[in-house]
Every structure is written in C-alpha cells, then in structure tokens.
Amino acid sequence: MKCIKCSENAVISLYRHNAGFCKEHFTEYFHKQINKAAKDHKMFVKDDKVMVCVSGGKDSLVLWHILHSYGLDTTGMYVSLGIGEYSQKSKEKVRKFAEKHGLKAIIVDLEEKGHPIPMLASRTRRNACSVCGQVKRHYFNKVAFDEGFTVVATGHNLDDEAARLFGNVLRWDTAHLGKMSPNLPEDGDTMKRKVKPLMRLTEKEVAAYAFLHGIDYIPDECPMSKGASSLEYKKALNELESKMPGTKHFFYLEYFNLAADRFEIKEENKDKLKKCLKCGMDSYLDVCSFCRLMEKAE
Amino acid sequence: MVTIEMPDGTVRQSDKNRIKDILKDIGQNDNAVLTVVDGCLVTPDTGVKNGTVVKLISVVSGG
Ligand code: SF4
Ligand SMILES: [Zn+2]
Ligand SMILES: [Zn+2]
Numbered sequence: 001m002k003c004i005k006c007s008e009n010a011v012i013s014l015y016r017h018n019a020g021f022c023k024e025h026f027t028e029y030f031h032k033q034i035n036k037a038a039k040d041h042k043m044f045v046k047d048d049k050v051m052v053c054v055s056g057g058k059d060s061l062v063l064w065h066i067l068h069s070y071g072l073d074t075t076g077m078y079v080s081l082g083i084g085e086y087s088q089k090s091k092e093k094v095r096k097f098a099e100k101h102g103l104k105a106i107i108v109d110l111e112e113k114g115h116p117i118p119m120l121a122s123r124t125r126r127n128a129c130s131v132c133g134q135v136k137r138h139y140f141n142k143v144a145f146d147e148g149f150t151v152v153a154t155g156h157n158l159d160d161e162a163a164r165l166f167g168n169v170l171r172w173d174t175a176h177l178g179k180m181s182p183n184l185p186e187d188g189d190t191m192k193r194k195v196k197p198l199m200r201l202t203e204k205e206v207a208a209y210a211f212l213h214g215i216d217y218i219p220d221e222c223p224m225s226k227g228a229s230s231l232e233y234k235k236a237l238n239e240l241e242s243k244m245p246g247t248k249h250f251f252y253l254e255y256f257n258l259a260a261d262r263f264e265i266k267e268e269n270k271d272k273l274k275k276c277l278k279c280g281m282d283s284y285l286d287v288c289s290f291c292r293l294m295e296k297a298e
Numbered sequence: 299m300v301t302i303e304m305p306d307g308t309v310r311q312s313d314k315n316r317i318k319d320i321l322k323d324i325g326q327n328d329n330a331v332l333t334v335v336d337g338c339l340v341t342p343d344t345g346v347k348n349g350t351v352v353k354l355i356s357v358v359s360g361g
Contacts (some may be wrong), residue, residue, distance in 0.1 A: 001341040011339040020341055057359055160359070207332050207357035208339060219305075225360030234358055238329040 012208050015245035023212050030209050033200040034066060041183040043195040044151065050074045051149040051192075053140055054097075054105070056090030058210040058217040059155030061097055063198055065215055067153060068101060075149070076105035079139050081132060082116020083222060090218045097216070106147070108139045115297060117224075123297040128224045131293070138290035142281060144192040156182075156196040159203040162252040163233035170233075177263040180255065188273045188282035202248065300346055305331065305356035318342035320352060330358050 001010040003022035010020030014029075021029055038044055050067060054060040054076040067074050078094045080087050091107065098105035110116045117135065121128040144152050161180070168176045182196040198206060210217055225231065240247045275281070276288035283289070300320055302310040312323045317340055321328050332355040333340050346352065 001343050010341050013341040013343070058357075059359060202329070203357045203359060204329055204332065207355065211332060211334075211339060211355070219355065221356075221358075221360045228360050231358065231360050235327070235330075238327045241329050242327060 011212065012205070014205070016241075016249050018245075026205075026208065026212070030201065030205065031066070034197050037182065037197050037200045038195075041181070041195070041199075043153075043183050043197055044072065048072060048150045049148065051077050051106075051140075051144045051147070051152050053136075053152060053154045054078050054094050055155075056093035056218045057155070058215070058219075059157055059160075059198060059203070059206050061093070061155075061215050061217045062206050062210050062213075063153060063155040064097070064103070065101070065213070067197070068103060074103065074153075075147075076103060077140060077143055077152075078105055078107050079136050080107060080109040080111065081136075081222075082109075082111040083118060083224065086218075086220060086222055087111075089220065093216060093218045106143055108143065110135070115294065120293065120297050124293060129228065132224070134290060134293060138279075138281070138288075141191055142279065145190045145281065149192055151193045151195055153195050153197060155198055155206075157198045157201050157203045157206050158248060158252060159234055159237070160230075161196065161199055162237055162248045163230045165252055165255055166233045166237060167229060174263050175265070177260075178265040180260060180263075188270070190275075190280075190282045200249075200253070299348060301349075301351045303351060303353045305354050315345055315347070316342075317344045317346065317352065320346075326354065331356055 001013055001020040002008065003010050003025050004019045005025040006022060008022035011023050012026050013020040050072050052060065052064045052067060052074050054064055055078070064074060064076055076094060076098055078091065080091045094105050117128055117132045120135065121131045124131065140152060165180055182199040184194040186193050237248050272284055273282045274286070276283040276291055277286050278291040279288060281288055300312050300315065302312060302320065302324060304310060310324050312320045314320045314323045317333050318328070321342065328342055334353040334355060335344070335346060335350060
C-alpha cells in the first residue's frame, strides 16, 4: 500500500479514512486530529499551565511529547500505585522521558505514603480498579489544585472513550453519560478543567506514533486489568470495526453532535459543596470520599 | 512458513503470505496490534516471504 499523499510505502492504513500514510504524512495527520480536537472542544487557552497525567504507557507519553512540542507549559504527574514490578517499570519510563526532554514530573508514590493499591483494596474489601480510580482522581485533583495548574490533560484515546461510552450505554448509566465530554469544565473551587486531546485517535494510531517517533513506553498492562469489562467492550468494538470501518469513530464522535445534550447534568447542589476537613478539597460531606477511604483502611 | 511473535511472548506459525491473511489465520484482530517486519511497521496488504518473522505489538491498554 502506498501513502495517499506522496506514494512512499505506507506504514499504516486507516480504513475508516480509506487511506494509507507514510511516516511523514501519518505524523501530519496525527497532529491535525489533535489540533481539531483541541479547537472543536476549546481545550487550551493562552498561558495555560498544563498538568499531564502520565502512567508510563503509550497514550500519556505520546500526549506529553506532543503538548510539549507545541510549546505549551507542561508538567507530568504520575501516581506510583505500588503494584509490584509494573509500578517500578512504569515509574522508570516516566522518569526517563522527563529527563530526556528536560521536563518536570511530579511523582506521588503510594508505597511511600503507606497505602499502595493492593493493600487499600484488601483492607476495604473493594475491587482494586475502583479503589485505584478513586485514589488517582484524588491525587490528580489535589496536585493540580495545590500546584496552580489551569488544566489537566489525560491520554484517553478514541478506543478508551468509545469503550466507556459503549459501557455507559449498555448500562444506561445516565450520570456517567453526562460526563463524557473531552473538555470537562472546572467544578467547584478545587477541580480544574480536564481535557482529552487524543480523543480522535485510535489506540493503534497512538501506538504507531510512539513506535515511529521512538517514544519509550511500558508495553505491559497493569496486572489488575485482567478481566476488566473495558477490555471486552474494546474487543467487541474492534470486531465491529473490522467489518464496518468507521464504526468506533462514528459512535463516539457523533455522540456529541446527536445525543450528549440529553444527558447534561443539572447543577443543583453546587451550593451545598463544602471543604473536606482533612484534605481541603471540595466535598458534599464534612470528610471527602478519599479521606473516608483512608480512614477505613487504617 | 512465517513465524509470528505474539504480544505475550509466545510464537505462532502460519503458512499464509500476506499480513492480513496471517492475522486472520491466527485469529488476531488487526485493530488491536501493530505489525512489524524487519523493524518497520507494515500494512495488512504487505506480502511476506517464507521464513519471515512478524512481530506483533499489542496496542490495547486496559483498566
Ligand atoms: S488496571 Fe485497575 S489497578 Fe491497574 S492502573 Fe488501571 S485502574 Fe488501576
Ligand atoms: Zn507520504
Ligand atoms: Zn479529603
């Protein structure tokens, strides 16, 4: 297959666009998709101080690489989960990436803090991923607030978001359907804006970009992700995609044109928000859910 | 025969000679992997000779 722009050998074929691209023109396409996402959803404003949530995986490191190359003021934020070798290796990838590009990475180490995810999960008898989600969310919000970042960027790609939408639709989870936006506005006094600039790119495209541009990431998956429903949704969507190219793209991106407004969340209880007595973040109760989790695990 | 290095480190064989057919032969969805031959990314229509080693890199992130 040849590149549709220059007739060099293609390194990737994008059936949904009915096109093959060489490295140079794939890179151009990739940047165009990010620019379109950022523009359509007004993701960044001048002088933004961007906190990039990084895991050591391909998506977040590619995102950091690109936002930095655009001249944005970026800092990486990594939460080391205390999940054995996986956490060690991924932390190393983040450190090396930051060092190589002369960037700053803020590292929160749960092992050092005395509450690694496996321990929290077993002490509270909860599923590791749900505890993990809650803990990561807390630290991302807290660090962004404490350090004065104006926006938080995450590496969620088209497959992640299509799978999440698919799961939310299957469960008719209207609360989460209302939070699908790739640009979630600030919330209360302490939650910063959250954006997903890779929303138009599939994970295959992100992996290809990392491969072609020598971005060194951890290819292993978190061992806790085995059996995650999101992986089943991705598999199902990829099967559909193979038979009907463009399905994922249409399903996810058209949601915002055709359906998202039906699930908008009404801001009713905002005046009831107070500050958590322990950590100072917004909470509807005296002590926020993260601090209650910590109390329970003690 | 073509040798396929799977993302989990295992090795498979296929007697097909086009990436697309090889992936189908081993039941691998093309959207979930990158295919690498001689250190370069290749597209599914690429033909490969007997004895070629095709490396698959998983692109699916979980959790
Ligand atoms: S798979 Fe679960 S435990 Fe592992 S990083 Fe993801 S959410 Fe956390
Ligand atoms: Zn080209
Ligand atoms: Zn709190």
